[in-house]
Amino acid sequence: MAAGAPRVFVSHLVAVPVFDPGGDQVGRVRDLVAMFRVAGRPPRVLGLVVEVLSRRRIFLPMTRVTGVESGQVITTGVLNVRRFEQRPTERLVLGELLDRRVRLVETGEEVTVLDIAVQQLPARRDWEIDKVFVERGRKGGALRRRGEALTVEWSAVTGFSLEEEGQGAENLVASFERLRPVDLANVLHHLTPKRRAEVAAALDDDRLADVLEELPEDDQVEILGKLAEERAADVLEAMDPDDAADLLSELPEADKERLLTLMRPDDAADVRRLMSYEERTAGGLMTTDPIVLRPDATVADALARVRQQDLSPALAAQVYVCRPPDETPTGKYLGTVHFQRLLRDPPYTLVSSIVDSDLPPLAPDTPLPAITSHLAAYNMVSAPVVDDSGALLGAVTVDDVLDHLLPDDWRETGYHGVEGTGRAG
CATH class of the missing domain: 1.25.60.10 (MgtE N-terminal domain-like)
Incomplete structure (x- = not known):
């Protein structure tokens, strides 16, 4: 390798932004695609798996990468937006090669792969796997312990092409x-x-x-x-x-x-x-863990609950005031207090004095179209679900509604429907 040729450890490329020549971000790196070669030659890095803004994964050939530096990847700006499909001869560097157990050629000792370095060939846009960062002496399961770590040439290890059971992660x-x-x-x-x-x-x-x-x-x-x-x-x-x-x-x-x-x-x-409950009804869609407060709770109490880190934004947008018990199904539902109202009133104010009791709740058998119309009509991101006795059962949030309105395979096809797969070349 020529001195000064760029070398990058692949763990440093995870989620790195990819920019076109104009400085616009087109996506983030999710993996590298490599192809093994015969006679112990280092694998060639064919390209990057890039997740574009629609969450579609595309293939970016290394020949279209003009720079890998300062926490970013620069491309020529020409992208094939067809979905990436891995070919049988290809290996995903992050997904398949990290955590593998391989052997040092010189001693036959088993080591674990911690990271892999790739390097650009001199005077070309081709890249290949250059070095392997491995760890000696690791034991599996409860006996796992750290051992000596060292960086070796690709040719100094063997076993990457073998099928491995129980590979760590x-x-x-x-x-x-x-x-x-x-x-x-x-x-x-x-x-x-x-x-x-x-x-x-x-x-x-x-x-x-x-x-x-x-x-x-x-x-x-x-x-x-x-x-x-x-x-x-x-x-x-x-x-x-x-x-x-x-x-x-x-x-x-x-x-x-x-x-x-x-x-x-x-x-x-x-x-x-x-x-x-039926799946596409308010009862089937609701969460049973909304923020529930008693009438004698204060604005300060409500804000403390809203600040909890594990709450979704939709659930944190309002609190529900109910008589005891205050776990679903609760006592009588009295109404809702919205986050904006909590910000406008003094901390000592009782939530029962600022409750919105005019907003109609949903019955548990309310069908999905009616739930959607309800959220849209009242500009809400969440709605209470109340039974015939007036007890709060839970809350339906807009994210769960959207999840059922989108096509069943929306997580796999991205946000914009199915497009072609594969890639040229």
């Missing part, structure tokens, strides 16, 4: 640590089933729950089915009850009941209640 997960759940879900969706299961196993329960909520149903069922039953129940508990109910409804009856039995009784009760 620690370093791949670390690479995507800063991604939002919806973006990490898109990453998982494009991995192989084997790699998807390994990554899911490496995520903690809360993170996996957030990601599952953003995945297509087929991926959800596949991942849940590969988890140990006790862990699957833990993940379902960490999901929003309405999303857990939707996922469980896709399972065979025996599997559903077994997982519900393993869940905490309170969580299982919420999910069972949601599953008792």
